[in-house]
Structures are given as C-alpha cells and as structure tokens.
Amino acid sequence: MSIYLDHAATTPMRPEALEALVAAHARVGNPASIHGPGQAARAVLEEARERVAGTVGADPIEVVFTSGGTESINLALKGLYWQRNTGAARPVILVPDGEHHATIDTAEWLATHERATIVAIPLDATGRIRTDAFAAALAEYGDAVACATAIWANNEVGTIQPVAELSRLATEAGVPLHLDAVAAYGHADIDLHALRTESRSGGNAGPVAISVSAHKIGGPIGIGALVLARSAAIEPLLHGGGQQRQVRSGTQDVPAAVAFAAAATVSEATRAEEHARLITLRDRLISGILAANPAATLSGLAGEERLDNNVHVAFPGAQGDSLLFLLDMAGLAVSTGSACQAGIPEPSHVLLAMGRDEDAARSVLRFTLGHTSTEAEVDACIAALPAAYASAARAGLSSRSV
Numbered sequence: 001m002s003i004y005l006d007h008a009a010t011t012p013m014r015p016e017a018l019e020a021l022v023a024a025h026a027r028v029g030n031p032a033s034i035h036g037p038g039q040a041a042r043a044v045l046e047e048a049r050e051r052v053a054g055t056v057g058a059d060p061i062e063v064v065f066t067s068g069g070t071e072s073i074n075l076a077l078k079g080l081y082w083q084r085n086t087g088a089a090r091p092v093i094l095v096p097d098g099e100h101h102a103t104i105d106t107a108e109w110l111a112t113h114e115r116a117t118i119v120a121i122p123l124d125a126t127g128r129i130r131t132d133a134f135a136a137a138l139a140e141y142g143d144a145v146a147c148a149t150a151i152w153a154n155n156e157v158g159t160i161q162p163v164a165e166l167s168r169l170a171t172e173a174g175v176p177l178h179l180d181a182v183a184a185y186g187h188a189d190i191d192l193h194a195l196r197t198e199s200r201s202g203g204n205a206g207p208v209a210i211s212v213s214a215h216k217i218g219g220p221i222g223i224g225a226l227v228l229a230r231s232a233a234i235e236p237l238l239h240g241g242g243q244q245r246q247v248r249s250g251t252q253d254v255p256a257a258v259a260f261a262a263a264a265t266v267s268e269a270t271r272a273e274e275h276a277r278l279i280t281l282r283d284r285l286i287s288g289i290l291a292a293n294p295a296a297t298l299s300g301l302a303g304e305e306r307l308d309n310n311v312h313v314a315f316p317g318a319q320g321d322s323l324l325f326l327l328d329m330a331g332l333a334v335s336t337g338s339a340c341q342a343g344i345p346e347p348s349h350v351l352l353a354m355g356r357d358e359d360a361a362r363s364v365l366r367f368t369l370g371h372t373s374t375e376a377e378v379d380a381c382i383a384a385l386p387a388a389y390a391s392a393a394r395a396g397l398s399s400r401s402v
Contacts, residue, residue, distance in 0.1 A: 003332045003377045007309060007370030008155060008183060013263070014218035014371070020262035021220055024255035031252055032243065045254045048261035055268040056181075056212060057191030058227045064244045065257055068224040069182040069213035070102040071237075075226050075248065076178040076209040077106045077149060079234035081116060083204075084146040084176070086235075092141045094148035094175075096121040096129045097353035100155050103180055104349075107149075116146070123353045126301045127159035134166060138173040147176045152190070152210075155183035156337050156350040156366060157300035158310025163207070167199035171206030176232065178209040182224070186217035186267045187275070187307050192227050208232035214256070218371060219263035223256035267371075274371065278308040281369050281378050285311050288382035289367075293389055299351065299364065309369040314356070318392035320364045326388040327365075332381055335366045359397055 004012075013021075029041030050060040066072045077093070084090045093116050095107045110116035119141065121134050129150055138145060148170050153160045163179060170177035181190050195207045209232060213224035226247075228234065234247060241249040267274075289311070290296055299312040315323060320336040327334055337348050347361035367381065 003380055004372070005367045005369065005377065005381060006333050006335045007373070008216070008366065008368035009335060010215045010221060011218055011370040012372055013215075013220060013259075014266055016266050017214075017219050017259040017263035021255050021259035024258040027254075029254075031254055032241065041254050045252055045257055048254075048257040051261035052225060052257075052264050053227075055190070055264045056185075056210060056225075056227050057193045057195075059193075059230065061245065062192065062228055062230055064226045064228050064247050065252060065260075066224045066226055066248060067222055068215070069180070069211050070224075072182075072211035072213070072224045072226040073100070073102040073149075073178070073180055074106050075237050076211060076228075076234070077103065077147065078110065078237060079247070080147040080176050080178065080209070080232075081110055081114065082235035083233045085114075088143075090144055090146040091115060091117045092119055092145045093117070094119050094121055094134065094137050094141075094145060096123065096134075096150055098123050098127060098154060098156075098350040099149065099151050100180055100182070103149055103151070117144075121150075123350075125355050127154050127157040127299070127350060127354050128301065129161050129166065131162055131165045131169065135169050138169060138175060142173075145173065145175045147178060149178040149180065152179050152181040152184035153188060153307050154300065154350060156348060157312040157354070158307040159300040160184070160188065160305050160307065163195065164198055167195050167201065167207040171199040171201040174205045176204050176208045177206055178211070179207060180211050182211055182213045182216060183307065185212040186271065187278075187309060192229060196229065203231050204233045209234075214260040214263060217263050217267040219260040220256050223253060223260050225260075270371075275308050278369050278373070281373055281375065282306075282308055282311055284375065285367060285369075285378045285381065286313075288378070289313055289385060292382055292386050296389075299354070309373075311367040311369075312364060313367070314351075314360055314364045315389055315392070316360070316363055317396065318363055318389055319395065319397050320362055322392035322395050323365055323388055326391055327381075327384060330384045330388065332384055334381075335368075336364060337366060362397060 029037035031042040210227040215221040351361035
C-alpha cells in the first residue's frame with residue numbers, strides 16, 4: 001500500500017465533498033434558467049458560494065468560481081492588466097521570483113503578447129519576498145505599474161510571505177495586488193476583508209484578488225475561485241452570458257461548487273485542530289529526516305512562518321528525481337516540486353531564486369502532509385530515506401561527467 005506524502009499536489013477528496021458531489025449530479029437544472037428546476041439549482045449554487053465566501057473572509061458576490069487555481073490566476077493577472085491599461089499606459093507588472101508557474105507563465109504571456117514589462121522582485125535565502133525591493137519597485141515605476149502579484153505561501157519550500165506588508169505597500173502606491181493563496185488555503189487564515197481593512201485599501205488598489213483551489217483542501221479537481229473585491233475592476237477572459245458579475249461567463253458547474261463548499265466547510269471548521277496536528281507531524285518528519293541524514297538541509301523558514309504541512313529538504317550529491325523514483329519503488333509518493341511542472345527535469349526555480357546553485361536546486365524533495373496523514377506514515381518515510389539517499393548519491397547528479 002502506497003504512503004501518500006504529496007498533498008500539496010492534490011489531497012484526497014473528503015467524504016463530505018464526495019457525497020455532496022454525487023448527490024448534486026443526481027439533480028437537474030441550469031442555474032441560469034428561470035423555471036423551477038433552474039431556480040432550485042441556482043439556490044444550491046448560491047448557498048455553495050456563500051459557504052466558500054465564509055472561509056475566505058469575503059461576501060458571496062466576491063467569489064467567482066473558476067476551473068481551478070490556474071484559471072483564477074490567469075483571470076486576475078490578465079484581467080487587471082487589461083483594465084489598468086484602458087485609457088492609460090501601464091506596462092509594468094511586479095512579479096516576485098519563485099512564484100508558481102501559473103503566475104510566471106501568465107506574466108510571460110502578457111510580456112510576449114501584450115508588451116508588458118515584468119519587473120522581478122527578489123527573494124531572500126529563506127524564500128521570503130523582499131519587501132524593501134517591492135517598495136523600491138513601486139516607487140521607481142510609479143503610475144506605470146499595472147498590477148502586482150505575490151504568492152501567499154511558497155508552494156515548494158513552504159515559506160509564508162509578508163502579505164500584510166505587501167498589501168499595505170500596494171495600497172499606498174494605488175496598485176492592485178493579486179495574491180496566489182492556492183497552497184495556503186486550508187493552512188493559513190485567508191481573509192480578504194480583514195486584509196483590505198488592515199491595509200486601508202479601497203477601490204481597485206491594494207489586495208483586490210485572491211486565488212484558491214478546491215482540490216487542495218479535499219474538494220474535487222476542476223474547480224477553484226477568484227475572490228474578487230466588490231470594488232475591483234477587471235476585464236474578463238471569457239464572454240457570453242455574463243454570469244458571475246460578467247467576470248466569468250459560462251454555465252456554472254453546480255455539483256463541483258457544492259462539493260467545493262462541503263470541503264471548504266469541513267476544512268475551515270477543523271483548521272485550528274488540524275493545524276496543531278500537522279505541525280506536530282511536520283516537525284517530527286523534519287527532525288527525523290535531518291537526524292537520519294546528516295548531510296540533508298531544510299529549505300525555507302521554520303515554525304509558524306512555514307506552512308504546517310510542508311517539508312522541503314535538499315539532499316546534497318543526489319538527484320531529486322532519483323530519490324523520488326527510489327522512494328516510489330519503496331511505496332512512498334513524494335515530489336520534487338510543483339506537480340504542474342512534473343516530468344520536466346529542471347532545477348527548482350525557487351531554490352535558484354533563493355541563491356542556491358543548480359546542483360543544489362536539483363537535489364531536493366518536497367514532502368507534504370494532509371488530512372489523511374498519520375504518524376506511522378511519517379515514521380515509514382523517515383525509515384525509508386537513508387537507503388534511498390545512499391543509492392541516489394552513488395548514482396550522482398545529472399551534471400556529473402560520464
């Protein structure tokens with residue numbers, strides 16, 4: 001039986017979400033129809049929207065359902081960029097190094113097709129966004145900045161970012177800020193209203209958009225949301241029908257939304273208890289790995305400044321892919337980084353942004369815990385790692401001379 005330690009890629013569906021999904025599929029009705037079945041579907045959909053909104057500190061109307069985190073990020077960045085360039089030239093997008101590829105690739109598309117200018121914001125050695133560099137970029141480019149983006153917590157190394165400070169700086173500069181909270185959702189306190197109140201933001205400035213995804217918290221794959229402030233102005237990606245504030249047209253997936261809401265409700269209700277449980281498991285895994293493999297080093301920050309489910313470790317002299325395959329043969333599922341880049345043997349761009357060299361950036365594994373993780377699974381991973389590391393080290397790195 002496989003031990004699953006890749007919950008950041010996707011986590012098993014919660015029973016409540018699966019039950020809600022199946023039950024919703026048994027009903028018929030397009031929520032845009034005005035007859036009885038259609039209005040019944042609409043009522044269920046809006047209840048789901050309200051429940052999801054309650055877990056992200058938003059009003060129901062501010063939750064725009066999408067096909068997942070990637071679409072949510074695309075909608076936020078392209079939509080904000082296009083809107084901010086209506087009637088004025090604002091080509092600059094501030095993008096920290098080490099963001100998820102959904103953000104990086106969207107920004108690069110805007111640079112190629114819309115003549116955007118991408119200004120990179122550096123990370124420090126722990127993977128934390130440098131707020132001094134962010135403030136300096138806002139001051140340097142001024143009104144030429146269309147928007148800024150930042151990941152709430154790094155999906156690879158688990159470092160939680162200074163989102164309150166980034167929000168304050170963006171608000172003071174009058175720049176809209178998008179936050180990628182896909183990895184943080186269910187593990188951190190995501191609250192749009194509190195963040196906007198704390199940073200004194202208003203209109204289309206400061207933290208206006210947050211991206212989340214259902215399958216990271218035990219909901220179905222294929223649905224996420226862009227949490228978009230009421231006052232935010234954005235151009236849509238999709239046209240036709242005008243659903244969801246005319247931000248995201250198209251027939252809405254009621255069963256997926258209902259299942260998302262079920263998972264979100266359970267995740268939020270148990271988050272405090274689960275946070276404490278996962279921190280205990282996380283720290284047990286970190287200390288066990290480092291004790292059994294003295295050459296290994298932990299990436300990112302520790303304690304409360306790290307996601308409660310993330311363990312990211314460098315294994316000098318060993319190829320991360322080799323370690324992954326050896327552990328897979330031993331019945332453990334882990335990863336070398338984001339699943340969105342799986343199968344592409346490249347060094348971690350996050351580690352490179354943190355100042356590691358290419359060999360170090362190829363020698364990493366990411367272990368992520370979730371609601372099904374147990375102490376026995378953690379101990380089994382710790383026990384299996386030394387032999388796998390020794391084998392992978394004998395094979396060496398892909399950069400070796402042959």
